[in-house]
Amino acid sequence: GQNIDQPTEMTATEGAIVQINCTYQTSGFNGLFWYQQHAGEAPTFLSYNVLDGLEEKGRFSSFLSRSKGYSYLLLKELQMKDSASYLCAVKDFNKFYFGSGTKLNVKP
């Protein structure tokens, strides 16, 4: 079966750095994706990794280790608007398997 785990909720302070971890066990792998979802809104694409290593996009970075089935999303210089759920998703050919999401609360 497919299993994707991420913490349910995290809290961090504005201006700080936070790391959201994701571990996965899937039968196939065509990429690891991170999506941001504000309450009541659609998920929006943040980043993806297909090879091991770190991908950096502005304040957001994502890391992948395929051998360990592990990824993390790093958010720097946190802003209040970063309060949202962050979804880890594994692509297996045509399907995306999503974790339950990590709700990030950014406090002043």
Place this chain on the structure above:
Amino acid sequence: DAGVTQSPTHLIKTRGQQVTLRCSPKSGHDTVSWYQQALGQGPQFIFQYYEEEERQRGNFPDRFSGHQFPNYSSELNVNALLLGDSALYLCASSLGTGGYEKLFFGSGTQLSVL
């Protein structure tokens, strides 16, 4: 450039009824996937349509069916609604199948079954 559009935004139905949700993909996209997202959970894959055919299906009963039209738009039909079908239904479009293309999501249809 229009993104993924879904209609209606909200819908209230009673148990046993049938519902049809609609989706227009992002311009240039030919593949449409449907996801069900229960409150506090991640999206769960229902099925994907490509070239007007269902290409893959998740673990959903036959009460869930769909269709893709020649203009790539798509419908999701759910028959014999159950209380447990209450969820946010997300449509996502992409280009082609396989590969590393990302999904673009619509704002969803919030379905409430009473």
